[in-house]
Amino acid sequence: MSTDPGDRLPGLVAEFLRRHDPAGDRLGFLRARFDAGLAWVHYPVGSGGLAAPRHLQPLVDDEFARVGAPDNRPRRNGIGLGMVAPTLLRHGTTAQRDRLLRPLWTGEDIWCQLFSEPDAGSDLAGLTTRAVRDGGDWVVNGQKVWTSLAHRARWGILLARTATDVGKHQGITCFVCDMTAPGVQVRPLRQLTGEAEFNEVFLTDVRLPDDLRLGGVGEGWRVARTTLMNERVAIGGAPAPREGGLIGLVARTWRDRPELRTAGRHDELVRLWVRAEAARLAALRLRQQLATGEPGPEGSAVKLAFAELAQRISGFEVELLGEAGLRHDDWTMRRPAETDLLTRTATHRYLRARGNSIEGGSSEILRNIIAERVLGLPVEPRSDR
Amino acid sequence: MTNLRYDDTEEALRANLRAMLATHSPWTAVLARVAGTEEPYDRDLWDRLTGELGLGALAVPAELGGAGAGFREVAVVLEELGRAVAPVPYLGSVLATRALLSCDDPDLLGQLATENRGIALAVPFSAAPGVPVHPVAVWDGSALYGTVTTVADALAADLLLVPATDGLYVAQARAPGVAVAPVVSLDATRPLCDIVFAHAPARRIAGPDATARALTDALTAGAALLASEQVGVAQWCLDTTVGYLRERRQFGRPVGSFQALKHRLADVWVEITEARAVARYAADCLATGDPDTELAAALAQAHCAAVAVHAAQECVQLHGGIGFTWEHPAHLYLKRAKSAALAFGSADRHRSTVARLVDLPAPTPSVSG
Ligand SMILES: Cc1cc2nc3c(=O)[nH]c(=O)nc-3n(C[C@H](O)[C@H](O)[C@H](O)COP(=O)(O)OP(=O)(O)OC[C@H]3O[C@@H](n4cnc5c(N)ncnc54)[C@H](O)[C@@H]3O)c2cc1C
Numbered sequence: 001m002s003t004d005p006g007d008r009l010p011g012l013v014a015e016f017l018r019r020h021d022p023a024g025d026r027l028g029f030l031r032a033r034f035d036a037g038l039a040w041v042h043y044p045v046g047s048g049g050l051a052a053p054r055h056l057q058p059l060v061d062d063e064f065a066r067v068g069a070p071d072n073r074p075r076r077n078g079i080g081l082g083m084v085a086p087t088l089l090r091h092g093t094t095a096q097r098d099r100l101l102r103p104l105w106t107g108e109d110i111w112c113q114l115f116s117e118p119d120a121g122s123d124l125a126g127l128t129t130r131a132v133r134d135g136g137d138w139v140v141n142g143q144k145v146w147t148s149l150a151h152r153a154r155w156g157i158l159l160a161r162t163a164t165d166v167g168k169h170q171g172i173t174c175f176v177c178d179m180t181a182p183g184v185q186v187r188p189l190r191q192l193t194g195e196a197e198f199n200e201v202f203l204t205d206v207r208l209p210d211d212l213r214l215g216g217v218g219e220g221w222r223v224a225r226t227t228l229m230n231e232r233v234a235i236g237g238a239p240a241p242r243e244g245g246l247i248g249l250v251a252r253t254w255r256d257r258p259e260l261r262t263a264g265r266h267d268e269l270v271r272l273w274v275r276a277e278a279a280r281l282a283a284l285r286l287r288q289q290l291a292t293g294e295p296g297p298e299g300s301a302v303k304l305a306f307a308e309l310a311q312r313i314s315g316f317e318v319e320l321l322g323e324a325g326l327r328h329d330d331w332t333m334r335r336p337a338e339t340d341l342l343t344r345t346a347t348h349r350y351l352r353a354r355g356n357s358i359e360g361g362s363s364e365i366l367r368n369i370i371a372e373r374v375l376g377l378p379v380e381p382r383s384d385r
Numbered sequence: 386m387t388n389l390r391y392d393d394t395e396e397a398l399r400a401n402l403r404a405m406l407a408t409h410s411p412w413t414a415v416l417a418r419v420a421g422t423e424e425p426y427d428r429d430l431w432d433r434l435t436g437e438l439g440l441g442a443l444a445v446p447a448e449l450g451g452a453g454a455g456f457r458e459v460a461v462v463l464e465e466l467g468r469a470v471a472p473v474p475y476l477g478s479v480l481a482t483r484a485l486l487s488c489d490d491p492d493l494l495g496q497l498a499t500e501n502r503g504i505a506l507a508v509p510f511s512a513a514p515g516v517p518v519h520p521v522a523v524w525d526g527s528a529l530y531g532t533v534t535t536v537a538d539a540l541a542a543d544l545l546l547v548p549a550t551d552g553l554y555v556a557q558a559r560a561p562g563v564a565v566a567p568v569v570s571l572d573a574t575r576p577l578c579d580i581v582f583a584h585a586p587a588r589r590i591a592g593p594d595a596t597a598r599a600l601t602d603a604l605t606a607g608a609a610l611l612a613s614e615q616v617g618v619a620q621w622c623l624d625t626t627v628g629y630l631r632e633r634r635q636f637g638r639p640v641g642s643f644q645a646l647k648h649r650l651a652d653v654w655v656e657i658t659e660a661r662a663v664a665r666y667a668a669d670c671l672a673t674g675d676p677d678t679e680l681a682a683a684l685a686q687a688h689c690a691a692v693a694v695h696a697a698q699e700c701v702q703l704h705g706g707i708g709f710t711w712e713h714p715a716h717l718y719l720k721r722a723k724s725a726a727l728a729f730g731s732a733d734r735h736r737s738t739v740a741r742l743v744d745l746p747a748p749t750p751s752v753s754g
Binding site for chain 2: 267285
């Protein structure tokens, strides 16, 4: 029998599908898929994977999609799937992985990211939420903000200060926060789209047992870096076919509505199409490189380019629509279950895209990171260290 | 599936070539040549590349005596030659090879591969794929007549491929009846020339249909592969500027610590990251005969040309006064980048091709009374 996992996988998937009905119980199917190691094939056995090479994942996903198997709806749990899972894999204990990964992957547990604070955004290491040891527990006090999905989340990945007498990057520890614990209060924070995707989170004497600590005491910054690197890849590098993103919507409008066409718009549209395709190919190349390791700095490039492009395309779309671009669908405050830009109005896309260059590291911060860590340019003189 | 990465063979080829270029064609040598010799090409370097590394035959199939390596490798070579603004007629020879591959003339290809003969396609460097090339010459039954202007990489060629009214001809570049005259080129590292055929002996190797196909294939390959050269040019500009800004001090600190400059260079890096993916896609499509090749080539020139120009302009600007001198190599890259932006058609023309291929029609002019 072949030992090449690439040869073995299709057989394993076929075998799995023989024993589990894709049309049957959704959750049961997803759980079984995880247990069979067919969730993330590159994860270790027992953690949803088979320790296979990462680039084989699409093969498995395509096969499941082809038979119409239920998916785990990545848009519902983007933070969990895109950022928390790789962080748990890298820094979590076996017990933590066993407990947390399966319901994360199946979508039973939604996750949120409790990093930003009112006074610590770009300068995240300036956070002041405190965690103090009390016997076998930690007691957490502080406030987090702009926390996407906190209102649905079962768990949050939390950064808190555990020491103040050391450098600001050294005194931070990472925890898994139980969002159902007493003292966790979530308040909607309405954003300029009218929706409330994100929240303020108040943490008052929240007790977290030490087995929810992720990584060593004082090593939170290292853990957070794994999360942030993956965040950039997750935001910018989602796999898409040609015209799979916003550009596809605009292209379709262009094809369907000749009366909207002008020479100037044509030029602009084709420029955007070319840029969108370049960004897509760069994301594809990034994924091919990722097949052999951890996300590299290219993740920042892809995220930065994605944000700018989304803003330009959505801005163009509103103008292209003319009169219709003046009308919005609904300003009622809602708590969207999924962030799917493609099903809303152009005006919504335009407004939501303003957040793309802020969330997950602003474009300015990403340029700093690229300049300093990739290009090796000197850091700016600072007064806080 | 499309492979946008570099494989190990390609990396090895790159390392070899980069080392050879560093030794035999440092920018000081390129600059000295541009500044004052009558010989625009570095013949020694070209002999080494074709002789020692066999580059001339890289894309010629192995069964005809070539290396049979394919266009992904050719693209890597172009990247490195771009990085060094090496004055060798490699791109022209690749173009001619591609035309011959479409004409099915195994003898000539074999000869090229084994005898290291220089060959160039006699069309203007600005000729774009998809736009009909006017035949540059007529065949009167015994010889060629006609003029072709602004041809790249023909000064060093022994053989010329000449599109004429009734087919494609191959002529000896130094035969009586062929006059090759250098012109003053924006990019002196890729010298151009005008060619006049006045009763030039030639041999016909393809009929009109095959000629049209060969020209389209060659120009498409040119557009696709030039993108890799542009990535190499841009990368050199970025690396050199970063190096300079780390050292250069003003206002008591390295200039490179100013955020306004860091962000500009970060943007160039992002552009290059995208351009590299686009260039690899074009090379891969070309190498595998992917049906998407025409689009990939148009995309490559619609995108990568401007990236190289931008990187070179930033290189000049951020070097300050030194960047504006003749002694500094930045201008070699600026001239290479800007003239390459016109080669095989402008970005605007390629955007029209993209629009046609992906069905984004231009507005129909409204008829008003
Ligand atoms: C839609 C959305 C969802 C979010 N979801 C989450 C979430 O789930 N969890 C979470 O923890 N956070 C979340 N955030 C918060 C986000 O990570 C922060 O908003 C972001 O890091 C910026 O921090 P800030 O808002 O404090 O801005 P500031 O850091 O105060 O920045 C203000 C401005 O100054 C610029 N700036 C700051 N420092 C520099 C510098 N050194 N050089 C140049 N310019 C600089 C910034 O780019 C920005 O333009 C979300 C934000 C948005 C918009």
